[in-house]
Amino acid sequence: MFMQGKKGVVLGIANKKSIAYGIAKACRDQGAELAITYLNERFERKLAPIAEDLGCGNRLYPCDVSRPEEIAALRESLERDMGTIDFFVHSIAFAPKEGLSGHFTDIPKEAFNVAMEISVYSLIELARELKPIMNPGGSILTLSYYGGVKYIPNYNLMGVAKAALESSVKYLAEDLGRDGIRVNAISAGPIKTLAAAGIGDFSFMLKWTAAHSPLRRNVTIDEVGNSGMYLLSDLSSAVTGEIHYVDGGFNIMGMPAVNFDENGKPHIAWNGES
Numbered sequence: 001m002f003m004q005g006k007k008g009v010v011l012g013i014a015n016k017k018s019i020a021y022g023i024a025k026a027c028r029d030q031g032a033e034l035a036i037t038y039l040n041e042r043f044e045r046k047l048a049p050i051a052e053d054l055g056c057g058n059r060l061y062p063c064d065v066s067r068p069e070e071i072a073a074l075r076e077s078l079e080r081d082m083g084t085i086d087f088f089v090h091s092i093a094f095a096p097k098e099g100l101s102g103h104f105t106d107i108p109k110e111a112f113n114v115a116m117e118i119s120v121y122s123l124i125e126l127a128r129e130l131k132p133i134m135n136p137g138g139s140i141l142t143l144s145y146y147g148g149v150k151y152i153p154n155y156n157l158m159g160v161a162k163a164a165l166e167s168s169v170k171y172l173a174e175d176l177g178r179d180g181i182r183v184n185a186i187s188a189g190p191i192k193t194l195a196a197a198g199i200g201d202f203s204f205m206l207k208w209t210a211a212h213s214p215l216r217r218n219v220t221i222d223e224v225g226n227s228g229m230y231l232l233s234d235l236s237s238a239v240t241g242e243i244h245y246v247d248g249g250f251n252i253m254g255m256p257a258v259n260f261d262e263n264g265k266p267h268i269a270w271n272g273e274s
């Protein structure tokens with residue numbers, strides 16, 4: 001059991017399709033004691049059975065990361081109910097819909113600020129607020145996407161937010177490294193979740209990625225969960241400041257693989273054809 005004796009909080013479970021749920025499940029399966037959070041009362045009812053299922057029915061706390069008082073209250077609840085923690089997972093992102101399609105030049109300043117606050121600054125704020133209750137050897141994990149590194153159609157504002165998030169991971173890793181706390185990100189391949197549904201033409205992203213990845217398929221929340229568990233556990237005790245790809249290898253491709261038909265004519269693999 002790689003997480004036996006480890007305690008931590010997972011932020012960003014909306015339902016059982018959430019990447020955060022995959023990570024929480026993998027940690028629970030390896031013996032971790034968990035707490036999880038919900039955004040507002042509407043989600044409290046939805047998350048109660050999920051918390052039960054993860055063995056933390058009595059550790060389900062509200063936390064809208066745009067409200068500093070809720071982050072402070074989360075720390076108090078964790079300290080009261082768990083004493084100290086060994087890890088936290090930040091699996092949270094939001095951008096207003098006008099930032100996720102159309103012309104990049106049309107992104108309103110308010111949308112830009114909201115996306116940066118919820119998707120990036122919240123990681124810094126959580127790290128600052130939870131650090132006093134984190135044990136040395138602790139680990140922080142956030143979720144990114146390749147659209148923060150290269151252009152991806154419609155990812156627009158979230159691409160800029162992920163670039164800032166990945167940079168924040170490196171600066172946080174140096175800063176918290178002196179306290180023995182590690183900070184890493186997983187850059188996951190596209191997965192159909194609630195947040196993903198907000199991205200224009202998301203089903204095309206799924207098809208394109210499956211067709212042009214070395215593994216010729218999309219990834220699952222269980223696969224991201226297992227890699228997340230590794231980064232949160234002592235198995236990765238010398239790994240910090242990394243952006244770890246869990247994307248079937250999509251990010252290594254410089255050009256789509258070409259296949260040849262029976263007449264020797266080249267064609268590009270599509271829809272998972274090999």
Ligand code: NAP
Binds near residue numbers: 020066143145190192
């Ligand atoms: P998800 O299930 O919709 O999770 C997103 C979570 O963010 C939800 O739990 C949402 O809460 C929460 N959230 C939004 N605003 C918040 C706020 N102000 N305070 C607290 N929580 C807030 O989608 P997901 O795909 O698993 O996303 C998790 C992370 O993975 C995100 O950072 C996303 O960018 C990243 N990621 C996703 C993919 C993908 O293809 N799905 C790929 C790479 C990276 P509510 O649902 O309650 O609003």
